[in-house]
Amino acid sequence: MDILANLAMGFEIAASPYTLLLAVIGCFVGTIIGALPGLGPSNGVALLIPISFSMGLDAISALVLLTSVYYGAMYGGRISSILLNIPGDEPAMMTTLDGYPMARQGKAGEALVISGVASFVGAFLATIGLMIFAPYLAQVAFQFGPAEYFALYMLAFCTLGGIGSNNQAKAALAAAIGLAIAMIGMDQTTGMPRFTFGEMHLMDGVDFLVAIVGLFAVAEVFFFIETHGKDSAIGVKLGKILVPWRMLKDTTGAMLRGTGIGFVAGVLPGAGASLGSFLAYMAEKSSARDKSTFGKGNPRGVAAPEAGNNAAAGGALVPMLTLGVPGSGTTAVLLALLLTLNITPGPLLFTERPEVVWSLIAALLIANVVLLLMNVPMVKVFVHILSVPAWILLPGVTMVAFVGIYSLTGSSYDMLMMVGFGALGYIMRKLDIPTVPVILGILLGNAMEDNLRRAMVLSNGDWTFLFSTPIAIGLWIAALAGFLAPIFLRKVLKTPPLPETDPSLNED
Amino acid sequence: MIVLALGYILSASQIEDSFMTDPVGPRIFPYIIATVMILCSVAMILRPDPDAEWPAGPMLAQLGLALLVLIGYAYAITPVGFIIPTAIASGVLSWQIGGRPARAAITGIGLGIGLWVLFRLVLGLGLRGLPAGWGI
Numbered sequence: 001m002d003i004l005a006n007l008a009m010g011f012e013i014a015a016s017p018y019t020l021l022l023a024v025i026g027c028f029v030g031t032i033i034g035a036l037p038g039l040g041p042s043n044g045v046a047l048l049i050p051i052s053f054s055m056g057l058d059a060i061s062a063l064v065l066l067t068s069v070y071y072g073a074m075y076g077g078r079i080s081s082i083l084l085n086i087p088g089d090e091p092a093m094m095t096t097l098d099g100y101p102m103a104r105q106g107k108a109g110e111a112l113v114i115s116g117v118a119s120f121v122g123a124f125l126a127t128i129g130l131m132i133f134a135p136y137l138a139q140v141a142f143q144f145g146p147a148e149y150f151a152l153y154m155l156a157f158c159t160l161g162g163i164g165s166n167n168q169a170k171a172a173l174a175a176a177i178g179l180a181i182a183m184i185g186m187d188q189t190t191g192m193p194r195f196t197f198g199e200m201h202l203m204d205g206v207d208f209l210v211a212i213v214g215l216f217a218v219a220e221v222f223f224f225i226e227t228h229g230k231d232s233a234i235g236v237k238l239g240k241i242l243v244p245w246r247m248l249k250d251t252t253g254a255m256l257r258g259t260g261i262g263f264v265a266g267v268l269p270g271a272g273a274s275l276g277s278f279l280a281y282m283a284e285k286s287s288a289r290d291k292s293t294f295g296k297g298n299p300r301g302v303a304a305p306e307a308g309n310n311a312a313a314g315g316a317l318v319p320m321l322t323l324g325v326p327g328s329g330t331t332a333v334l335l336a337l338l339l340t341l342n343i344t345p346g347p348l349l350f351t352e353r354p355e356v357v358w359s360l361i362a363a364l365l366i367a368n369v370v371l372l373l374m375n376v377p378m379v380k381v382f383v384h385i386l387s388v389p390a391w392i393l394l395p396g397v398t399m400v401a402f403v404g405i406y407s408l409t410g411s412s413y414d415m416l417m418m419v420g421f422g423a424l425g426y427i428m429r430k431l432d433i434p435t436v437p438v439i440l441g442i443l444l445g446n447a448m449e450d451n452l453r454r455a456m457v458l459s460n461g462d463w464t465f466l467f468s469t470p471i472a473i474g475l476w477i478a479a480l481a482g483f484l485a486p487i488f489l490r491k492v493l494k495t496p497p498l499p500e501t502d503p504s505l506n507e508d
Numbered sequence: 509m510i511v512l513a514l515g516y517i518l519s520a521s522q523i524e525d526s527f528m529t530d531p532v533g534p535r536i537f538p539y540i541i542a543t544v545m546i547l548c549s550v551a552m553i554l555r556p557d558p559d560a561e562w563p564a565g566p567m568l569a570q571l572g573l574a575l576l577v578l579i580g581y582a583y584a585i586t587p588v589g590f591i592i593p594t595a596i597a598s599g600v601l602s603w604q605i606g607g608r609p610a611r612a613a614i615t616g617i618g619l620g621i622g623l624w625v626l627f628r629l630v631l632g633l634g635l636r637g638l639p640a641g642w643g644i
Contacts, residue, residue: 218578221601225574395598396619402581403623415582423575 007131010358019064022057023363026065027370030072035080035382041073041313041330042436043220046212047397049337050404059341059356064363066337070330071123071367074313075375078115078306079382083108094281094309098294098301105297112375114251114299115306120372121255122307126263126314127364130321133267134350134357137322141347143471144323146455151475153448156325157437158479170433178441179448181211208336208442210405210414214421215428215435217401222426224394251303254284262308266315276315280308314364321345321357325444332439339443574601595620 033044045066052062082099095115102111144152157175261283262276284304285294294301316331324345326332338345343356350357375382405418425435577600584593599616 222571222574225570225601395601395615396623398578398601399594399598399619399623412582416579419575419578419582422578426571 006354006358007362009355010360010362013060013355013359013362019061019363020366022061022065023068023366023370024374026068027072027075027367027374030069030074031076031079031371031375031382033069034073034076041070041077042212042333043216044073045070045330045333045337046209046216047400047404049333049340050209050213051400053340059343060359062337062341063356063360064366066334067360067363068367068370070334071310071313071364072371074123074310075116075119075371076382077309078119078302079112082111082115082302094277094305095302097281097305098296098298101297102299102302107297110299111302115302116372116375118251118255118258118303118306119310119375120368122259122262122310123314123371124365124368125256125259126266126311127361127368129263129311130314130317130364131361134318134322137318138347138350141322144347145469146451146458147469147472148475149451150448150455151472151479152323152325153444153451155475155479156444157440170431171437174428174433174435175437175441178438178443179445180441181438182442182445182449207414208439209340210418211421211442212333212336212439213401213405214418215425215438217397218418218422219425219429219435221394221398222422223429251300254300254303255307257284257287258304258307259311262311263315265308266312267318276312277305277309281305317364321349321360322347324447326440332436332443335443336439577601592620594623 029048030041030044033047034041048066048069052065057065078095078099081095082103099111099115102108157172258277258280261280265276265279281301281304284300313330316326317334320326320331320335322345324335326335335345343349343353401418402415405414428435428438577597581593581597595616597616598619599613602615602619603613
């Protein structure tokens, strides 16, 4: 068994006491980040990349630490969904539908345990799926030339823009902004400076970490100032936590179905965890015999979306590792992490640096087990941390963002740029323009241009070369479909009403 | 909304001007991007979304203040060290979010010192705590 041998190698590297300790710390920090409203996996990992980098961790340790944070944040998102009715991050939104009613009925403990176990099932099985499918996809990816890669990048932008936002024009605009930012700096082929306006600092281009931290974390602070942090009141008492075995047994089917749906949604570029949990919930609801209890505290309504969202998080790693094309905001941040560590994801990664891939997978498995052990008995600790008021939390987050960037680059210029990106992120969110395509554009811009130019060199400037192979044509068609289909599907998909806050439950 | 989209077109055309100094190769891709931007702006004009609720008057001033504080912080951290600017900046932000000055001041000082201890002494990052020449 090839997979098992590789996995053993991965564990050999990743399972030292030191990395285990890092995994525990990462899971703990990640769960807190996920649980806090406003901070999700993307913000959390983005904040910690510069810090772990300037701490001088080697590639594997940093990878273990930050993937633990990533998975931890995915777990943590459910805590505030269930207790506060505020999703800690976007994918956790579906969990509020049945999780909060359960908490209102005094079953907060049960809801937390079920969602914890569902998260574990989803993430664990998805990691196994990643082990099985990623090598195959990597082999297919070997046949990709510049034209195919260019089409693939288009596909990523199109599906992300099509599915992830309400207005295609805005998503495309955001992607264009990101690509335009990526163009800043030295031109790779000719060595000519572009868009630097004579500014020395811009010669190296815009550091994507600066952009990510600014767009995600600093923009969040501006948002909080405007809303004056109107939340963080826990209205739900948490009783003694027992493991509700019967409920777990009843929800096993829901977890497994959610995992399957979530994984598939995650593998599709651009779909990501939010869609995974949404589809898992809708599927579970429509297949259930007692439809009317959904939205009123049905445990299966907690299990399915949690399994779906964590499975999608694992599934999203497949295209990211094999093709170097992230499918969602969080995997875009993880791609940034790999690039920072000087690891370029793609088909070659599996043959040239198998130790990285397999220790990453081993780290994911370790993180999952740690999270399950940590989340079920220790959930009370996290609940206490949730009561930290926003007026301490947000300034702290801002300062962490500054310290991270400062210790990485040591220049005021980068910090100013980060504040600028924060303001940009705030304005974009006000205009309902998604920020994730901007990040994707900055990350992929240079590779995209590079592939376009190489394709042009190969074909002597013949633009039809981009559509010359079956794979490329297929990708172009998929890209078009991904971009345009949601316009027509939106009416069908979005019609099931989402009871954001059920007024009848708040009255009692 | 339309004004904003026009602004985008304007900035896109400005970008186009600046390519003229480059050789032929590096221009094509940015041109494509600029075209996409213009198309999107036009689409946004033709089918405008409902306008977002923009903060007015005092709130705008608040946001401006936060922006100024953060910009000032970026400039201050190198000459003055970590603790003092952090205390001031996080104090101001805390006051803006939470509202009570005394509580905010304590938060600011606490964060300034606490984060410095965390980063410098626990994680070992290269931060200077106090203004240059003051020791640490």
